[in-house]
Amino acid sequence: MSVDPIAASPVAHSRDGRQFAGVFLALLALLIVAPFVAYPYFVMQALCFALFACAFNLLIGYVGLLSFGHAMFLGLASYVCAHAAKVWGFDPALAILAGVACAGVLGLVAGVLAIRSQGIYFAMITVALSQMIYFFCLEAPFTHGEDGIQGVPQGRLFGLIDLSQTATLYVFVAAIFLFGFLAIYRTVNSPFGEVLKAIRENELRAVSLGYRVARYKLVAFVLSAALAGLAGATKAIVLQNASLTDVGFGTSGEVVLMTLVGGMGTLYGPVVGAVIVVAMQNYLAEYGEWVTAIQGAVFVACVLMFRRGVVGEIANALKWTSL
Amino acid sequence: MLFGHAITAQQLFGQLLIGLINGSFYAMLSLGLAVIFGMLNIVNFAHGALYMLGAFGAYFALHLFGLNYWWALIVSPIAVGFFGALIERTMLTRLRGLNPLYGLLLTFGLALVIQGLFQNFYGASGMPYAIPPQLAGVRNLGFMYLPNYRAWVIVFSAVICFATWFAIEKTRLGAYLRAATENPTMVRAFGVNVPLLITATYGFGVALAALAGVLAAPITQVRPGMGADILAVVFAVVVIGGMGSILGSIVTGFTLGVVEGLTKVFYPEASNTVVFVIMAIVLLIKPAGLFGRTA
Known part of the structure; x- marks a missing residue:
């Protein structure tokens, strides 16, 4: 049997609601425990990438x-947010x-251009468009080129809650x-998702x-971009x-890796994958460029032997469809 | 002046020349991508890394084996081509029948491995590779100075591109290849060894990338990141030209190199992005690309 999660990942049924509730409670518990076990900033960084990977996985x-x-999308939003918080206050x-x-908005523009093409073509167009945004961010004055925007204030949420407190943040x-x-x-399990x-x-x-397929794809693309x-x-x-790293080709590849490792087309896969990849980067940071080579090797191994990813394999073993 | 600064003829022709040089690399790389895509139906994300490997092949040939540029021109593409054939036989062949996106993911992973290893051992900076003595020197054309090596690169890559086009469109082997692209099962039934043809095609496409790498070595220096930088532009070239077309990728490659060079003269701020802007416009008007048949 060929394993191809792109072609057929599980379709959820309504009876999976209880399974989902159970696993979701476990996720909540993990979120509460995590900052006491691991370095909170590491957990927060992993959560940002987990959300990024979930959006990509959509x-x-x-x-x-x-x-x-x-x-x-990650990089541009990061720049705009940093600029708005720092310069515009x-x-x-x-x-x-x-x-x-x-x-x-960028998702809408890129989506209109890319959505008419499929598969490989779509992938190449998104590479080229993101490279264009990379060069824009390199040269636009507000991004400060190679330096990036540093010292962004965390500020007070709604003017009241101080986000520079680690616990609050x-x-x-x-x-x-x-x-x-x-x-x-919610999107995936709605009529729209079906x-x-x-x-x-x-x-x-x-x-x-x-169905007006192009419109559905475009809405999904904009949602994912946002x-x-x-x-x-x-x-x-x-x-x-x-910084420029966030908008570079490497980051685009990393989110693919996270989703692939965790399990494409699974709800929790991207979260697990993001934690694994971010942890790998942190622990292997001292080995310099070896990280790139190791990431590549993980990529190759996943594609050749492990296409369902961690969560996909677990879901398959347990015959659960709501993971 | 139109854009506020004086443009000399030397400057204009100089940038045109650089554009043609870049264009010949784009053409050779997108040609290899098109050949591989036609046969294997995958986008080779490792193409940039193998282009870099070709340049390093020339560097190693010189410093480890004492082989000069002319030997490197032959040895490096062959070595990289066999490496590609090995990749195809051991890995890509296992993905046949799956969604073609897996081929893309696999080659992307391979590109990371190759690039990571070279960056680890050679750092991010470039290593010089001398222009062969036979091609050193500059020719005065009256309106500009033409470095001999650059003229050689343009002429040689145009010849290689033409030869590839001829081999695929006009020879018996090319006919097998095109037939196997259309209907592999049928061609196999006629007694043609299709799996071997596929391996050879991947090896050949990759060898073209390596050849471009050897040609580039004296111009851009030998740098681990050189492939990653050029890959996105080459993708844009392929999208503009249209995936299925051999001739399209050659013409588009050269043309876009020139357009990029001209942009450097008239509006330098946009020179990095002009190819992508053209891609966006082409996609809006002709989603299948200028020479493509279907999207």
Whole structure:
């Protein structure tokens, strides 16, 4: 049997609600325990990337579109949020919203250009578009080129809550993550999500059933871009900077790796994958460029032997479909 | 002046020349991508890394084996081509029948491995590679100075591109290749060894990338990051030209190199992005690309 999660990841049924509730409670418990066990800033960074990977997975896992330029949404939102918070003195929530809005608009433009093409073509177009945004960020004056935007104030949420307190910031970031995660869960398990899965399974049949496939894809793309932007903007507040790394090709590849390792088309896969990849980067940081080579090797191993990813394999073993 | 600064003829022709040089690399790389795509139906994300490997091949040939540029021109593409064939036989072949996106993911992973290893051992900076003595020197054309090596690169890559086009479109082997692209099962039934043809095609496409790498070595220096930098532009070139077309990728490659060079003269701020902007416009008007048949 060939294992191909892009072609057929589990379709959720309503009876899976209890399974979902159980696993979701476990996730909540983990979120509460995590900052006491691990370094809180590490957890927050992992949560930002987890949200980023979930947004990416919405496309590859549920529509079958492989975007190889998702860093453009993460990076642009990160820059806009950092600029709004630092130079314009926006409230952190408002700065993040500004970042999300820009990522959404960019998603609309990129989506209109890319959505008419499929598969490999779509992937190449997203690579090229994100490279264009990279050069824009390199040369635009407000991004400060190679230096990036440093010393972004974390500020006071709604003018009241001081986000420079680690505990407060953690709750804030965890809430944003949960919001994004549940938004994706809700999308995937809605009638809209069912149409997306139908497009993934057989686009021509979806067209012949009368669905305006291009519109569904575009809405999914914009949603994914905006959520990736939410991750990027939040990251700018957490790490207090925005840099070219966030908008570069490497980051686009990393989010693919996270999703692949965790399990494409699974709800929790991208979260698990993001934690694994971010942890790998942190622990292997001292080995310099070996990290790139190791990431590549993990990529190759996953594609050749392990296409369901961690969560996909577990879900398959347990015959659970709601993971 | 139109854009506020004086443009001398020397400057204009100089940038045109650089554009043609870059264009010949774009053409050779996108040609290799098109050949591989036609046969294997995958986008080779490792193409940039193998281009870099070609340049390093020339460097190693000189410093480890004492082989000069002319030997490197032959040895490096062959070595990288065999390396590519090995990749195809051991890994890509296992993904046949799956969604082609897995081929893309696999080659991307390979690119990371190759690039990571070279960056680890050679750092991010470039290593010089001398222009062969036979091609050193500069020719005065009256309106500009033409370095001999650059003229050689343009002429040589144009010849290689033409030869590849000829081999695929006009020879018996090319006919097998095109037939196997259309219907591999049928061609196999006629007694053609299709798996071997596929391996050879991947090896050949990769060898083209390595050859471009050897040609680039004296111009851009030998640098681990050189492939990653050029890959996105080459993708844009392929999208503009249209995936299925051999001739399209050659013409588009050279043309976009020139356009990029001209942009450097008239509006330097946009020179990095002009290819991508053109891609966006082409996608809006003709989603299948200028020479493509289907999207």
